Amino acid sequence: MPSIARVPSVPAPGDAAELRARARGALLGLAVGDALGAPAENLKPSEIRARWGRITGYVTDRPSGTDDTEYAIFSGLLLARHGSALTPAHAEAAWHAWIADRAEGQFRGAGFSERGTLENLRRGLAAPISAQHRHAWSDGLAMRAAPFGVFAAGRPAEAARLVAIDGSVSHDGEGIYGGQAVAAGVAAAMAGAPPITVVASALAVVPDDSWTARSLRRAVAVAHRGERAVRSAVVIGGYPWTDLAPEAVALAFGAYAAADGDFKEAVLTAVNMGRDADTTAAVAGALAGATQGESAIPEEWAAPIGPARGSCLPSMAGHHVLDVADLLTPEVEEGVALVPGTDLEPATDLVRETDPLRHNAWPPPDPTVFVLAPDQDEVRP
Incomplete structure (x- = not known):
């Protein structure tokens, strides 16, 4: 694996408020991008213009x-519970307890990669075999990757390591690489890295010769020419599926780079390119939200975002992305350093009220202590 791009260190304890603002910006930005992009999903730019103009x-x-939002909450709660001690067994257990062993919502598990995973889990297959289905290359991991970057602020390699563990249940190959690129990019942005370093951090955690890396490089190389150039550089014309991780992740980073990290421009650029617009806008929103913080999100966009409705995952109903952001960036007492190995407060009431992985109240008699671990027009792919 290539060396990791240099990023600023995690903000010092005195900047804990800034870290929290970036975390809330990242996950609220994801939800806003998801909601803005949903009506444009699977549409061409010409179809978007015909319906709504720009x-x-x-x-x-x-x-x-x-x-996208509900699975991001799912992964955020999983990460809040296990932190850097997360294992594939933890992720698989969460899939069973929160999704596979329950009645599904109206979206019935959502995308093709999630459907394939659920079918495999219900047949008794375990990770990583559960990820062996026709859509293991989808952007289903990328859409839920931002919480890992929030948790591993300033540590792109750790964010990439953790998201791959989560993804081992549902994705393989390019699907994993897409999630790693997003998680690493958000981790860099959380530490105040400029957009060029955010992109470099994403590229550093995926193989140079991967489809994901090639598409991402093409997108950012033409980003200064705007959304049409970005779309032409990476979209596989005529291919029926719009949830290709290499394509969706590249479009999101291209939108982010074209906007130079500006939240509003990044999200709108992603939305108006169409394709898997809810996911590309969610990823662009997470990157730009981590870069600029919660205050950069227009109030008229933020206000309608409430607790998850559970339309896809009933077990996520009632959870708000901002609460998850707070869980992943615990309050730090004045003078106590947020450094690797520091004992942090157990989860807040959001998780304490009900933990779907247990049949009793959470935390248990011996509460889990969360610890931050050290770093360890058309083209062909």
């Missing part, structure tokens, strides 16, 4: 996050 805000009366 999308500049919500185009539905009740904007809401989709499966």
Whole structure:
């Protein structure tokens, strides 16, 4: 694996408020991008223009996050519970307890990669075999990767390591690489890295010769020419599936680079490129939200984002992305360093109330202590 791009260190204890603001910006940004992009999903730019002109805000009366937001909450709660001690067995158990062994919502597990994973888990297959299905290359891991970057702020390699563990249940190959690129990029942005370093951090954790890396490089190389150039550089024309991780992740980073990290521009660029617009806008929103913080998100976009409705994952109903952001960036007492090995507060009431992995109240009599571990027009792919 290539060497990791140099990023600023995690903000010092005195900057804990800044770290929290970036975390909330990343996950609220994800939900906002998801809600803004959902109506444009699977559309071409020409179809978007025919319906709405250029999308500049919500185009539905009740904007809401989709499966992208609910799966991000799922991964955020899983990470809040296990931290850097996360294992594939933990992730697999969560898939069973929170999704596979329960009645599903109206989205029935959502995308093709999730459907394939659930079918395999219900047949008794375990990770990583559970990820052996036709859509292991989808952007289903990328859409839920931002929480890992929030948790591993300033540590792209750790973010990439953890998201791959989560992804081992549902994805393989390019699907894993897409998630790693997003997690590493958010981790760099969380530490205040400029957009060029955010992109470099994403590229550093995936193989240079991967489809994901090639698409990402093509996207950012033409980003200064705008969304049409970005789209032309990476979209596989005529291919029926829009949830290709190499394509969706590249479009998201291209939108982020074209906007030079500006939240509003990054998200709108992603939305108006169409394709898997809810996911590309969610990823662009997470990157830009981590870069600029919660205050950069327009209030009229943030206000409609409430607790998850559970349309896809009923077990996630009632959880809010901002609460998850707070879980992943615990309050730090004045004068106590947020450094590797520091004992942090157990989860807040959000997780304490009910832990779907247990049949009793959480935390147990011997509460888990969370610890931050050290770093360890058309083209062909």
